[in-house]
Amino acid sequence: MKLNWGTSIVIAIIAFIGFIMYFVITMSTDKSYNHDLVTEKYYQKELTYQESINASKNAKQLSSPVKIYRSSNGLTVEFPENFDPTLLKGKVFLYRPSNKHLDFEMPLSLSNNYLLVPENRLLDGRWNITVQWTYKDTPYLVTDEILY
Structure with missing residues (x-):
């Protein structure tokens, strides 16, 4: 054929x-x-997106920015010196893009101007960190990507 x-x-x-x-x-x-979606409540988060933009602008206008770095004991989130740590209220959320079961959130309860995330909670690889806090009724938001 x-x-x-x-x-x-x-x-x-x-x-x-x-x-x-x-x-x-x-x-x-x-x-x-x-x-899976990145977040479970995607549409509810979208409604508050403008508030996140405003909080990010507030964080960028700080005289000294929030520093996120790897230290010998773990991951350190250092807040500006002029903030009273007892008035900071918020949370730190660590998101692992490769595995949602490794995600965790830590509330801010500080006695110093820094927060230490213990090294045993962090596996090697990429982490997205979101620091969200209020200080004297002003919201702040800092997001960063770290390789641990």
Whole structure:
């Protein structure tokens, strides 16, 4: 049987569609692939997005910025010296993009102007850190990405 070019193109298109459909079905039914959202309450967070933008602007206008760095004991979040640590209220959220089970949140309860995240809570790899706090009824927000 002799194939002409029109029949060959139709066979190639059908084979390509079959190839794509195989991967679509495999990805949607296989339990080993994770299709989770970054946040559980995505739409509720979107409604408060302008407040996050304002808090980030407040943090950028500080005379001395919040410093996030790796120390010998773990991860240190250092607040400006002119802040009274007892008046700081907020939280530090560490997000691990590769595994949501490693995410954790720590409340701010400071006696000094820094917070130490213990080294045993942090595995090697990328972490997204969000520091959200209020000081004298002014909200602040700092986000950073660290490699630990």
